[in-house]
Amino acid sequence: MYMKKASMLIVMVACLFLISGGQVFGVPESFEGEGLAPETNESVYFRGWQYRTHIVNDNVNRYNTELNGNVDYATITGDYPSIMETQFIAKAPLDILYGNPSQACRYYDGGWILPAESLPNIEKIKADMYPHIRDAWTYKGKLLGLSYFVTTRGVLHVNLQKLSEAGLAEAELPATWDDLYDQLYRIRDKGIKYPFLPHWFAEWYGISWAFFFETLNRGGRVADPETHKPLVTVDGPAGDTLRAWKKVWNDGLIPEEVLSYLEPDFLEAWGSGEYVYSPQQMYDFKKFNEPRYSRFAGYCSPVPYRGQSWGLIDSAVYLMSNRPRGKDHTRDVMAFASWYGYRDHEGELFVGQRWIEDSMLFTAYKEIMENPDVQAMMKKFFARPQDYETALEVYANTPYPKGVFNVVWAPEFNSWIKETLQKFLMEDKPVDETINAIGDKINELNSLYGVS
Amino acid sequence: MRFRQKVRELSTFQFALLLTLPVFIFLIAVIIYPLGYAVWASFHRIIFFGGYRTSFVGFENYSAVLKSPAFWHSLRVSLRFTAESVVLTLLIGLGIALALARSFPGKGVIRSLAILPWAFSRYGVGITFKYLWRGHAGLPTALAYLFGMETRVSVLNHQTVIEGLAIGNAWNLAPLVAFFLLANMETIPSRLYDLAEIDHLGPFGKFFYVTLPYLRYTLFVFTVIVAVLSLKVFDYIFVQTGGGPGVASATLTYQIYKESFQHLNLGYGAAMSFYLLGVILAIAFTLYGVWGRKEL
Numbered sequence: 001m002y003m004k005k006a007s008m009l010i011v012m013v014a015c016l017f018l019i020s021g022g023q024v025f026g027v028p029e030s031f032e033g034e035g036l037a038p039e040t041n042e043s044v045y046f047r048g049w050q051y052r053t054h055i056v057n058d059n060v061n062r063y064n065t066e067l068n069g070n071v072d073y074a075t076i077t078g079d080y081p082s083i084m085e086t087q088f089i090a091k092a093p094l095d096i097l098y099g100n101p102s103q104a105c106r107y108y109d110g111g112w113i114l115p116a117e118s119l120p121n122i123e124k125i126k127a128d129m130y131p132h133i134r135d136a137w138t139y140k141g142k143l144l145g146l147s148y149f150v151t152t153r154g155v156l157h158v159n160l161q162k163l164s165e166a167g168l169a170e171a172e173l174p175a176t177w178d179d180l181y182d183q184l185y186r187i188r189d190k191g192i193k194y195p196f197l198p199h200w201f202a203e204w205y206g207i208s209w210a211f212f213f214e215t216l217n218r219g220g221r222v223a224d225p226e227t228h229k230p231l232v233t234v235d236g237p238a239g240d241t242l243r244a245w246k247k248v249w250n251d252g253l254i255p256e257e258v259l260s261y262l263e264p265d266f267l268e269a270w271g272s273g274e275y276v277y278s279p280q281q282m283y284d285f286k287k288f289n290e291p292r293y294s295r296f297a298g299y300c301s302p303v304p305y306r307g308q309s310w311g312l313i314d315s316a317v318y319l320m321s322n323r324p325r326g327k328d329h330t331r332d333v334m335a336f337a338s339w340y341g342y343r344d345h346e347g348e349l350f351v352g353q354r355w356i357e358d359s360m361l362f363t364a365y366k367e368i369m370e371n372p373d374v375q376a377m378m379k380k381f382f383a384r385p386q387d388y389e390t391a392l393e394v395y396a397n398t399p400y401p402k403g404v405f406n407v408v409w410a411p412e413f414n415s416w417i418k419e420t421l422q423k424f425l426m427e428d429k430p431v432d433e434t435i436n437a438i439g440d441k442i443n444e445l446n447s448l449y450g451v452s
Numbered sequence: 453m454r455f456r457q458k459v460r461e462l463s464t465f466q467f468a469l470l471l472t473l474p475v476f477i478f479l480i481a482v483i484i485y486p487l488g489y490a491v492w493a494s495f496h497r498i499i500f501f502g503g504y505r506t507s508f509v510g511f512e513n514y515s516a517v518l519k520s521p522a523f524w525h526s527l528r529v530s531l532r533f534t535a536e537s538v539v540l541t542l543l544i545g546l547g548i549a550l551a552l553a554r555s556f557p558g559k560g561v562i563r564s565l566a567i568l569p570w571a572f573s574r575y576g577v578g579i580t581f582k583y584l585w586r587g588h589a590g591l592p593t594a595l596a597y598l599f600g601m602e603t604r605v606s607v608l609n610h611q612t613v614i615e616g617l618a619i620g621n622a623w624n625l626a627p628l629v630a631f632f633l634l635a636n637m638e639t640i641p642s643r644l645y646d647l648a649e650i651d652h653l654g655p656f657g658k659f660f661y662v663t664l665p666y667l668r669y670t671l672f673v674f675t676v677i678v679a680v681l682s683l684k685v686f687d688y689i690f691v692q693t694g695g696g697p698g699v700a701s702a703t704l705t706y707q708i709y710k711e712s713f714q715h716l717n718l719g720y721g722a723a724m725s726f727y728l729l730g731v732i733l734a735i736a737f738t739l740y741g742v743w744g745r746k747e748l
Contacts, residue, residue, distance in 0.1 A: 079690075082713040089500065109501045202696040204714075257587045257606035259697030260613065269588050408501055415714045422698035426610050449501060 031121045031338040036345045037067040038332040042325075046073045046336070047087075048098040049080045055358055059351050063339055071096075071336055081106075081204070081411050088112040091323060095333045096340070099319045100205075101137055102410030104144040107319065109408040109449075114320040115142040116341075119334055125342050128349075133364040136400045137317055145317025146341025147352060149361035152398040154199055154213040154279040154311025155391065156180070156303035157288065159296045160383070162276040166190040175306035177214055180277060181244050184253050187276055194255050196248070197270050197278035200422070201261040204414040205314075207421045210279065213312040214241040216399040223403030223442055228451050230439035231403070234432045242424065242431045249425045259422050271295060277303070279311060282395060283360040286381035301383050302391045313400040315364075317341070362395070409445035416441055494722035513723035523724060525699060526707040527731070530683055533614050533621075533703060534735075537682040538675055540622035545629025545674070546667075550659075552630065553637050563634075570627040578691035581620035582608075585692075610700040613693055617701060620692070621682060629674045636670045637663065669747040676739050683732050704728045 038044070048056060053075050060073040076083050081103050087094050088110060099107060107113045116122060126134055126143060137144055158173060166187040174180035180196070187195035199210035215222055220237025223230055232238035248254055261269065270278045271288060273295035280288070287293045288300035303310065318341040320333055344350040352368050355361040360381050368374055379388040404410060417438065424434045446452070462470070494513055496506045517523050552563050572580070584591045587606030596605050607616035640663065648658045686705040689695070695702035695710070702710075708728065712721025 079714070085500075085716060086713060106501070111503070202694040255587060255604065255606065256609045256697060259610075260608040260693050261586075262694065265582070265586065272588055274588060412715045415710065419695075419699050419702075422696060426698045426700070 031119065031335055032343075032347070033345050034067070036335045036339045038069055038335060040326070040328045040332055041070060042329040042332065043070045043072045043093070044095045044333050044336050045093045046071050046096040046340075047076055047084070047094055048073075050075045050077060052359060055354065059340065059354065062350075063336065063344075067339070067345060069336065070332075085110070088321070094321045094323065095325075096337055097319050097321065098148060098316050099145060100314075100316050100405075101139075101144070102405045102407075102414070104137070104317060104319055105139045105406050106408050106411055108139055108142075108144055112322055113144065114322045114330075115144050116146050116317075116320070116337070117142040117144075118320075119338055121338060121342070125338075128342075128367060129364040130366055130369075132400070133313075133315065136313060136315065136402065136406070137364075139406050145319045146337060147364035148316040148318055148341070149283075149355060150313065150315040150364055151362055152282040152311040152395050153205075153209060153314035154217075155282050155394050155398075156310045157270065157278050157280045157285070158301055158303050159273060159276055160299040160301055161296050162192065162195075162273065166192055166195070166276060173303050174277075176308045177217060177241070177244060181248055184248060184277075185251075188253060192276060194253065194274065195276040196253060197258060197266070197275040198245075198254055199266075199279040200254070200258050200425075201263060201266040202259060202418065202422070203263050204411065204418055206261075206263070206266070206418065207259070208414045208417045209312065209314075211238075211241060211417065211421055212401045212404055213279070213310075213399075214244075216312055216401055217309045221403055222401060222438070223407070225402035225406070228403055228407045228442070228446055230442040232435050232438050232442075234435045238438070239431055239435050242434060245425065246428070246431065250428070256426075259426070267293075281314070282311075282362070282391060285383075285387070285391065286360045289381065289383050298383050301387045302394055304390045305393045305397050309397045309399055310394050311398055313398050404442075407451060408449050409451070413441065413445060490722045490725060493718045494726060496719050498716075498718045500716055509719065513719045514726075516720060517724045517727060522699070522702070522707060523704075523727070526702050526704045527727075529614065529699075529701060530703040530705075530728075530731070533618055533689075533701075534679050534682040536615060536618035537621045537625070538678045540618055541625045541629055541678045542671060542674060544622050544626035546633060546671075548626060548630035549633035549637060550663075552634055567627045567631060569623050570625070572624055574624065574685060574688040575691055577620055577624045578688040581616065581623075582692045584620075585616045608693060608697065610697050613697065613701045617689060617692065621685065621688065624688075625678055625681065629678070632670050632674065633667055636667050640666045672739070672744050672747050675743070676736050679735050679739070680732055683728065683735070704731070 046060065057073060060069075060071050063069045064071055080098075081100075084094075084097060084099070084103070084107070088107065099113075104113065108115065116125070119125065122143065125146065129147065133147070133150055134143060156174075160170070163170070163173075167190055168183070168187070172183070174183055184195045198207075199213075200207040212222055215232070215238045218237035218240055221231045222238065258266070258269070267280075267284065267287070269275070270280060271294040282302075285300060285302065289297050291297040294300060318337055320337050325333065339345065340351050342349065349363070349365050349368055352363040352365055353374070356363060356368055356374055357377060360378060363369060375388075379385050382388050382391065404413060420434065420437060420441075423429060424431075495508060495510060497509045497512075498504075498506050548566055552559070552566060556562075569577075583589075585607035587593055587604040587608075590606065592605035592607060593603075596603050607613070644662045645658060648662050651657075653661060684705060685703075686709060689701055689703055689706055690709070693701040695706040704724070705728070708721050708724050711717045711724060
C-alpha cells in the first residue's frame with residue numbers, strides 16, 4: 001500500500017517537474033523552443049546604436065510575431081556611450097542594449113547591467129563560443145553579454161588600382177607599420193599626394209584605438225591586462241608609434257581634415273578611391289567592394305599577415321540592464337536576450353547567422369564561423385577569393401587590448417587620449433611628454449577609480 | 453447654487469493665481485528644479501561607480517575649473533566663435549534686409565525663401581556645413597578645381613575651423629535678423645528719403661544718415677541675442693567638428709558636455725556651466741551698459 005502511494009507520489013512529482021520545466025525546485029528552465037516566449041505582457045525595451053536598423057527591426061518583428069513577444073526596439077542617435085549612461089542614471093526604461101566590452105565593464109561597475117552569467121542556459125552558450133572571445137567579454141569573472149559581432153578594426157586595406165598607379169606590385173605590400181610608413185614616401189614621389197588615410201578620426205574609437213592597435217601590433221601594450229598599470233614607454237612600441245606618426249604628419253603625408261572626421265566621413269573618404277592604404281574594419285571589405293559605396297569596388301584587398309598583426313579585436317555584445325523589474329518580467333528579458341544573442345526557438349543561431357550573411361559581422365559562435373556554407377558565402381564579399389584566406393589569417397592573429405578595454409575607466413580614457421593625440425600632432429608636442437602624459441593619466445584613473 | 457457662491461468667493465488675485473498656477477508648476481519643473489540640482493551638483497563630488505555616493509566639496513569644483521587650462525582654452529574658443537558669429541550674422545542679416553527692402557519682381561517668393569535657413573535645426577545646419585567644408589568633396593575644393601587648381605581645400609583645419617563654424621552659424625541666424633530689420637525699415641517714413649534726395653545724398657549717405665539710425669536698437673537687441681545663442685550652442689558644433697580637430701573647436705559648451713556626460717564628472721561640469729552663465733550675463737550687461745542704454 002505504502003509502496004503504491006510512494007510510486008504515485010513519485011510519478012506526480014515527475015509530471016509536475018516536467019510541466020513546470022524544472023522551475024518548481026529552483027532548477028533553471030532551459031531557454032529553448034517555446035520556452036523563449038514571454039510570460040508577461042510587459043514590454044522589453046531594446047536599444048542600440050544606428051547600424052542596419054532595418055535588419056534589427058526585422059529580427060525583433062520575427063520574435064514578436066512568432067513568439068507573441070513585446071519587444072520595443074528603438075535606436076539611439078548621437079554619442080551612444082554617454083547617452084546610455086545617462087539613461088541608466090535616469091532609470092529610463094531599458095532592458096537590452098548594445099555595448100562594446102569597455103562600455104560593458106563600466107556599466108557593470110555602475111551596477112547597471114545584469115551579466116549574461118545569470119542566464120539559465122549560460123553554460124551551453126559559453127561552450128559554443130571561442131574561448132578567447134569569451135575571455136575578452138569576461139570581467140571580474142563574469143561573462144557580461146552575448147555575441148553581437150567580432151571583427152578586426154585596423155586591418156590594413158589596400159586599393160589595388162592606386163597601388164598599381166604608383167608602380168608597386170603586390171609583392172611589395174608592407175609587412176609592418178614601419179614598412180608602410182617608408183613606402184608612403186615612394187608613393188608620394190609617384191604623384192599621389194596623400195597615399196595613406198590613417199585611423200585618426202575624431203570619434204572616441206578613432207585616433208585612440210589607432211594608437212592602441214599600432215602599439216599592440218608593434219609588440220607592445222598600453223596597459224597591463226590584469227592590473228591595468230601603464231606599460232607605455234618612450235623607447236618602446238608606444239614611443240615608436242608616436243615617432244612614426246609625427247614624421248609622416250610633419251612631412252605632409254596626411255590630410256589634416258581626417259582629425260575632424262566622424263566615422264561616416266572616414267568611410268566615405270576611403271571609398272573615394274584617392275588613397276592607397278587605410279586601416280579599416282574587416283567587415284567593410286564587403287562595403288568597399290560594392291560600387292555604390294566605393295569608387296574602387298573590386299580592388300579593395302587586405303594587406304596580409306607576415307609576422308606582424310594588424311589592428312585590434314573590436315566587438316560588441318548584447319547586454320541586459322539591471323533595472324528594477326518583476327521576476328517574470330526579468331525572465332522575459334532574459335528569454336529575449338537568449339533568443340536574440342544566442343539561439344532562436346528553432347534552435348538556430350538566427351541573428352548571428354544573419355549578421356554574417358548580411359554584413360560580414362563575425363561572431364563568437366564556432367558553429368557559424370566554421371560552417372562551410374558561411375565560409376563559401378563570405379568569399380564573395382572580397383575582391384578575390386584568396387583575399388578571404390588572407391583576411392582570416394589577419395583576424396586569427398589580431399590582438400585584444402584587454403588592459404585598456406576591460407576596465408571601468410576605458411570610455412573616459414578613450415575620450416582623453418583622442419584629444420591628447422590630436423594635440424600631439426597639431427601642436428607638435430614631444431613624444432616623451434605625450435607618452436609620459438599617457439602613463440600619468442592611466443595612473444590617475446586607476447587611483448580615481450580604485451583600480452589596482 | 454452652492455457652486456455659484458463658491459465662484460463669487462474667489463478674489464481677483466486668487467483667480468489670477470489660479471490661472472498662473474499651471475505655468476508656475478511648469479516653470480518649477482523645467483527651470484527651477486534643474487537649476488537647483490545644478491547648484492547642488494556644483495558643490496558636490498558625485499560618484500556612480502562602486503556604489504552611488506556624493507560628498508560635499510564646497511568650492512572645490514569652481515576652483516578646479518579655474519585651474520584647468522582646458523577651461524581657459526575653451527573660453528577663448530567660445531569668445532572667438534561668438535565674436536565672429538555676431539559680426540557675420542549682423543552683416544549678412546543687414547545685407548539681406550537691404551536687398552529685400554527694394555522692389556523687384558517675385559519679391560514675396562524671394563522673401564519667403566530667404567527665411568528658410570532659419571527654419572533649419574542646428575543639428576541639420578551642422579551636418580550640412582560639415583559636408584560643405586570638408587576637403588575631399590566640399591565646396592571650396594570644388595571651386596578650386598573649377599578654377600584649375602588641383603588642390604583640396606578643407607575649412608575644417610585647426611586654423612580656420614572657427615571661421616567655418618561661424619559662417620554656418622551666421623547662415624542659420626541671419627534670416628531672423630534680416631526679417632526684424634526689414635520690419636524695422638518698413639517703419640522709416642519715406643519723406644526722410646525724399647529729403648535725403650533733396651540734400652543730394654547718395655546710396656551710402658541715405659544708408660548711414662537715414663536707414664541706420666532707425667535700425668540701431670534692433671541691431672543692439674540682435675547683437676545680444678546672437679551672442680547668447682552662439683555662446684550656448686552645442687549640437688551644431690558637436691555634429692560638425694566634435695570639438696576638433698584636436699581641441700581647436702572645443703567651446704565651453706562642448707567642454708561642459710565632455711566633463712558632465714562623457715566623464716560623468718557632474719559636479720565639475722555644473723561648476724563650469726555656472727562660469728558659462730557668468731560669461732553670458734557679463735556680455736549681455738556690458739553690451740547694455742556700453743550700447744543699449746544709449747538707444748533707449
